[in-house]
Amino acid sequence: MGVDASAASAAPASGSLPALGLGSLLLIVVSVTLLWLRRKPAGQAVPKVVKVERIAAAQPEEEDHRKRLAVFFGTQTGxxxxFAKAVAEEARARYGDAVAVDVIDLDEYAADDDEYADKLPREAHALFFTATYGDGEPTDNAARFMKWIAELSEGEEDASRELLAKVQYGIFGLGNRQYENFNSVAKQLDKVMASLGAIRILRTGFGDDDACIEDDFAAWKESLWPALDPLLSSSDQDLSTSAVPYNAGIPEYRVRIHSADEATPAAEPELAAIPGAGHDIHKPVRGVVALQRELHAAGSDRSCVHLEFEVPGRALSYEAGDHVGVFAENSDEVVGExxxxxxxxxxxxxSLESDAGHHASLPEPFPCPISxxxxxxxxxxxxxxPKKAALLALAEHAASAQEAERLRHLAGPxxxxxYAEWVVAAQRSLLEVLAAFPSARPPLGVFFAAVAPRLQPRYYSISSxxxxxxxxxxxxCAVVQEPTPTGRVHHGVASSWMKRAIPSLSSVLPGPGHASWAPIFVRSSSFKLPRDPLTPVVMVGxxxxxxxFRGFLQERHARIQKGEKLGPALLFYGCRHRDKDYLYKEELDAFVASGALNGLHVAVSREGPTKVYVQHLMQQQATSVWNVLASSKKGGANGVLYVCGDAKHMAKDVHRALHQIVQQQECCGGTxxxxxxxxxxxxxxYHRDVW
Ligand SMILES: Cc1cc2nc3c(=O)[nH]c(=O)nc-3n(C[C@H](O)[C@H](O)[C@H](O)COP(=O)(O)OP(=O)(O)OC[C@H]3O[C@@H](n4cnc5c(N)ncnc54)[C@H](O)[C@@H]3O)c2cc1C
Ligand SMILES: NC(=O)c1ccc[n+]([C@@H]2O[C@H](COP(=O)([O-])OP(=O)(O)OC[C@H]3O[C@@H](n4cnc5c(N)ncnc54)[C@H](OP(=O)(O)O)[C@@H]3O)[C@@H](O)[C@H]2O)c1
Ligand SMILES: Cc1cc2nc3c(=O)[nH]c(=O)nc-3n(C[C@H](O)[C@H](O)[C@H](O)COP(=O)(O)O)c2cc1C
Incomplete structure (x- = not known):
């Protein structure tokens, strides 16, 4: 967190609260009346009003004889x-009490494989919303489910073939076409569901967030209802209203304003956390910045920060190759604006409050009271x-009819x-959009519920x-500082926080208010050194x-110090200029000297007449690479290849180069x-840790 954030939350309130129309600091409850009902512009079709129940972790209800629609989601950033909640809400409005609709986190659905096997076959109607990450992998909350279902479909047992025969399903995948494995999780899920006998009721949707994923979702939803109606609607139900587009209400928290001295520091992660307590995204620990330094030389026009989080009492255990999740903070300038x-x-x-019967898409409030x-x-x-839904929420609170109309237009078909041009391509931030619509001033309860999404943690490959x-x-951490088409410079939230971070001056933990800190957690990864230390490795990063790889090399160095014998390790590293952005040069040289690293190949891209990239050096060293990777049957060493870094260009090019090396060394064709x-x-x- 920024310096002394808790002190900030406890600071006395100053000034009045003009936007809320409050003259004093008396406890005030802001009404939850849905403003879209109050401020509906004349002539607009009245949207269906839906009061939804709080979503519970669901399971097929034995005693509930209603039809059931299970809406599963696998998400990382929400x-x-x-989308799952939006569909559920619309389904509830459409089918009423005749259908029990549940939104289900894939991880929370079952405690173990047996429970998945017990419950899923009994879901008559299931929708899946699954995002793809990393190297075509599922999100953390879908990983266990995907592993279970993939293994099941690979099994030999005939019984599996029909296991899901009673399940009728639809899938909407979330991905980004810039990544090599576009929507691979949705594709894999579709394949395995079908192989287990389940019946697909509509084409699988492939959302692309490189363009406008909300439009992809809206298009997929158009074919969803005709597919679901025959299965879920009761004969006496009038679905003629389906011609009127369903309009979800705008979610809103109830807001209480407190006196300044009521602000308690909002649920800070414990400083002295319990060792081995299993910290995760829901239970981060306080990571105090012990050291921070710039890795680029003075002449560089970019910045890359080396940062060390101190976690007292070994509260957070990790292995080389794991990721750390960091909840950073927006800068004071951004917050002030x-x-x-x-x-x-x-x-x-x-304080934000939500009722038991709150709006389906309303996230849990953050810890309150809070400044x-x-x-x-x-x-x-x-x-x-901002997403289109946020523009609609802003429109509801625009005093100017012209602005409201423009916002609705941008959000509409x-x-x-x-929208694609003015918002997405122009990379307009929410703040820029707010500035462009000065009359659109949502109250806090709407702003936090419907306009601004939650700030997500950023992940980093641990470099120790x-x-x-x-x-x-x-x-x-490479510091993100990118000019956008509107002339704004986008300062990456987390990387800029790291750039600003104030380290504690000594290795002894400082008192609060001195060093920067952030809630952090470790996410384990499969990107690990081989179990057998004699296995040779090729690292490309x-x-x-x-x-x-710095973490791997530290690990190898420590093993060498203990007298262990290790297989050879090659590293292909790349930078623009040797004297500006060659990260950890002295350390790499020392690893070569100690024998932790046996071949260091540095591709410098901006010093010669043509670009030299890591894949070019791999091709130059094709024989050495092949000797490591080829199987022992072919005289190779059965070694392991690791690639880390940029997914959109580098990892794809290295992947292609690998194919070329194999073709050349094996004298074989592309297939x-x-x-x-x-x-x-x-x-x-062959492991990839790419982002
Ligand atoms: C598994 C994993 C491991 C990673 N490891 C590392 C690592 O070791 N080192 C490292 O440096 N990074 C790593 N990353 C990337 C890291 O998580 C962050 O994405 C990165 O630091 C940028 O975060 P940020 O908050 O500074 O930038 P953000 O504010 O999130 O912006 C990041 C990018 O989003 C785009 N963007 C989003 N909104 C806007 C906007 N409104 N205007 C302009 N552009 C916008 C831009 O392209 C920008 O570059 C890793 C990511 C993953 C998933
Ligand atoms: N999504 C995010 O949040 C995020 C965060 C950090 C970085 N990035 C992106 O990730 C990429 C890497 O950033 P970085 O700071 O780690 O490294 P970097 O310093 O930008 O690049 C390292 C080296 O890789 C080279 N390179 C560029 N394209 C390549 C390709 N297709 N194949 C192989 N090498 C290539 C670069 O050359 P040239 O530059 O001379 O072409 C440079 O020599 C950048 O594109 C950056 O924008 C994204
Ligand atoms: C680090 C990172 C890796 C990603 N990898 C892939 C990928 O391999 N394939 C893909 O189709 N989309 C990929 N995506 C795009 C996400 O799937 C997409 O942004 C999606 O909308 C995220 O959904 P969520 O908010 O529910 O997590 C990636 C996104 C990020 C940030």
Missing amino acids: TAEG AAQLLGVALDTVF VRVALARYTDLLSS RGKDE SPALHPSRIHVT PGTGLAP EAEEFVKQLQSEGR
């Missing part, structure tokens, strides 16, 4: 969950482009191209090994892709090379 645009004082202390300053800094995504740093987690690479992957000898 989009899939949002947001408060100004919203017309609220930073020191206002408030506006801390809520905006810690919990609010202010710099991403006729404004599709303008516990063998050398048992209580510290190192991060190697230009730029910050070097991060996990055989592809086979070899697939085999390498299935044997766990």
Whole structure:
């Protein structure tokens, strides 16, 4: 967190609260009346009003004889969950009490494989919203389910073939076409569901968030209802209203304003956490910045930060190759601008509350009471482009009819191209959009519920090994500073926070208010050194892709110190200029000297007449690479290849280069090379940690 965030939340309130129309700091309850009902512009069709029940972790209800629709989601940053909730809400409005609709986190659905096997076959109607991440992998909350169902479909047993014969399903995948494995989780799920006898009721949707994923979702939804109606509607139900587009209400929290001294520091992660307590995204621990330094030389026009989080008492265990999740904060400037645009004082202390019967898409409130300053800094995504639903919420609170109309147009089907251009392509942040519509001033309860999404944690490949740093987690972070088409410079939220972070001056933990800290957690990964230390490895990691390999090399160094024998390790690293952005040069040289690294190949891209990239050096070293990767039957060493860093360009190009190396070394065609690479992957000898 920023320096002394808790002090900020406890600071006395100053000034009045003009935007809320409050003259005093008396406890005030802001009504939950849905404003879209209150402010409906004349001539607009009345949207269906839906009061939805709080969503519970669901299971097929034995005693509930209603039809049931299970809406599953696999999400990392909430989009899939949002779509799942939106569909559930619409289904409840459409089918009423005749159908029990549940929104279900795939991880929470079952405690183990047996429970999945027991419950899923009894779901007569199931919808899946699943995002793809990393190297075509499922989200954390879908990983266990996907592993179970994939293994089941690969099983030999005939019984499995018909296991899901009673399940009728639909899938909407969330992905991004820029990644090599576009929507691979949705594709795989579709395949395995079908192989287990389940019946697909509509074409699988492939959302692309490189364009406008909300439009993809809307298009898929159009074919969803005709597919579901015959299955779920009762004969006496009138679905003629389906011609009127369903309009979800705008979610809103109830807001209580407190006196300034009521602000308690909002549920801070414990400083002295219990060792082995299993910290995760829901239970982060306080990581104090012990060290921070710039890795680029003075002449560089970019910045890459080395940062060390101190976690006392070994509360957070990790392995080289794991990721650390960091909840960073927005800068004071961004927070100040947001408060100004919203017309609220930073020191206002408030609580958010949601009723048991709250709106389906309303997320749990963040810990309250809280000051506006801390809520905006810690919990609010202010710099991403607003979703269409946010524009609709803003429209409801625009005093100017013209602005309201423009916002609705941008969010509606006729404004599709303008939204794509004016919001997405222009990378307009939420703050820029708020500034462009000065009359649109949502109250806090609407702003946090419907306009600004939650700030998500950022992940980093840990660049240290516990063998050398048992209580510290190192991060190697490229600072994002990108000019956008509107002339704004986008300062990446987390990377800029790391750039600003104030380290504690000594290795002894400082008192509060001195060093920067952030809630952090470790996410384990399969990107690990081979179990057998004699297995040779090839590591490919230009730029910050070097991060996990620094951890690997520290691990190897520690083993060498203990007298262990290790297989050879080659590293292909890349930077623009040797004297500006060659990360950890001295350390890499020292690893070569100690024998932890046996071949260091550095591709410098901007010093010669043509670009030299890691894949070019791999091709130059094709024989050495092949000797490591080829199977022992072919005289190779059965070694392991690791690639880390940029997914959109580098990892794809390295993947292609690998095929070329195989073709050249094996004197084989493209198909055989592809086979070899697939085999390498299935044997766990080709790992990618790409983002
Ligand atoms: C598994 C994993 C491991 C990772 N490991 C590392 C690592 O070791 N080192 C490292 O440096 N990074 C790593 N990353 C990336 C890291 O998680 C962050 O994405 C990165 O630091 C940028 O975060 P940020 O908050 O600074 O930037 P953000 O504010 O999130 O912006 C990031 C990007 O989003 C785009 N963007 C989003 N909104 C806007 C907007 N409104 N205007 C303009 N652009 C916008 C831009 O393209 C920008 O570059 C990893 C990611 C993953 C998933
Ligand atoms: N999504 C995010 O949040 C995020 C965060 C950090 C970085 N990034 C992106 O990730 C990429 C890597 O960033 P970085 O700071 O770690 O490294 P970097 O310093 O930008 O790049 C390291 C080296 O890789 C080279 N390179 C560029 N394209 C390549 C390709 N297709 N194949 C192989 N090498 C290539 C670069 O050359 P040239 O530059 O000379 O072409 C440079 O020499 C950048 O595109 C950056 O924008 C994204
Ligand atoms: C680090 C990272 C890796 C990703 N990898 C893939 C990928 O391999 N394939 C793909 O189709 N989409 C990929 N995506 C895109 C996400 O699936 C997409 O943003 C999706 O909307 C996220 O949904 P969620 O908010 O529910 O997690 C990736 C996104 C990020 C941030």
